[in-house]
Amino acid sequence: MSLFGRIFLLNALVLVIAAMLLVFGPATVSTPAPLREVLVLAAGLVVMLIANAVLIRVGLAPLGRLTRAMTTIDLLKPGPRLRATGHGEIAELITTFNSMIDRLETERGYSSAIALSAQESERRRVAQELHDEVGQSLTAVLLSLKRVADQSPQETREELLQVQETTRSTLDEIRRIARRLRPGVLEELGLVSALKALTREIGDPAGLTIKRSFDKNLPALDAETELVVYRVAQEGLTNAVRHAKADEIELTLTARPSEVELRLRDNGRGIGDSQEGAGIRGMRERALLVGADLTVGPMLKGTEVRLVVKAKGEGE
Structure with a gap:
């Protein structure tokens, strides 16, 4: 009726x-x-x-x-149907x-997959150009400065050496940006090595204390899932430094039967009642692409990011 x-x-x-x-x-x-x-x-x-x-x-x-x-309803937080x-x-x-x-x-998952794939491709292109074009140009500038400084009088040589140091610092920063855009360590040495390099790269300049704990004999993950884990860790560490103002972070990678759990905890000011920003929503989109479970929530002090991904061959 x-x-x-x-x-x-x-x-x-x-x-x-x-x-x-x-x-x-x-x-x-x-x-x-x-x-x-x-x-x-x-x-x-x-x-x-x-x-x-x-x-x-x-x-x-x-x-x-x-x-x-x-x-x-929120499409980034799937729940049971009515x-x-x-x-x-x-x-x-x-x-x-x-x-x-x-x-x-x-449709959102399909569109997000296309957008994120294009984003990663653009990151690789930009990183390659920074490394090959800008990096090589600055290296040539450093060599020229050194040659000119060796042939210059003492008072001019000191100024040229200062310019040389500034150029070298710029070159190091460009290489650091290129590594963040395209994690070559992830492709060459694997997820654990990439996360170790990431914590050193983010923690050392900011004076952070990062406690790392990675289980041995982790289940195998496919390349796309490893990239999702790396990007979620990267975004979580960046948020802890920029927004939470944390000075201590705990990063763990735990093996489970047919699953791997990434957990990131900081002692910052937490997210409180504020709305999720573009960074967290980007993490949720990446997690949905590989069928992972992502939770971001406050603790007594700080914030916890927890990502659970399926091992290679599971859930297919």
């Missing part, structure tokens, strides 16, 4: 019962109506309205659940809503 039919039937049922009570009941209405009859009619009207409201409320309760789900309770159009509406969310999650 349609929603209109159900509401019409409920109202008709209440009105028919009220009419039968008036026809077959002992109550009568005089003209003019005395106070006793007015009170009886008022009480009957109140009972009719209450019964009508209760019946309609019960019939429309699934729509209330659907409305709450529509206002709170049960298609109710009758007729209500159950059909809930089923259609669930199908729409499934399609949106699939």
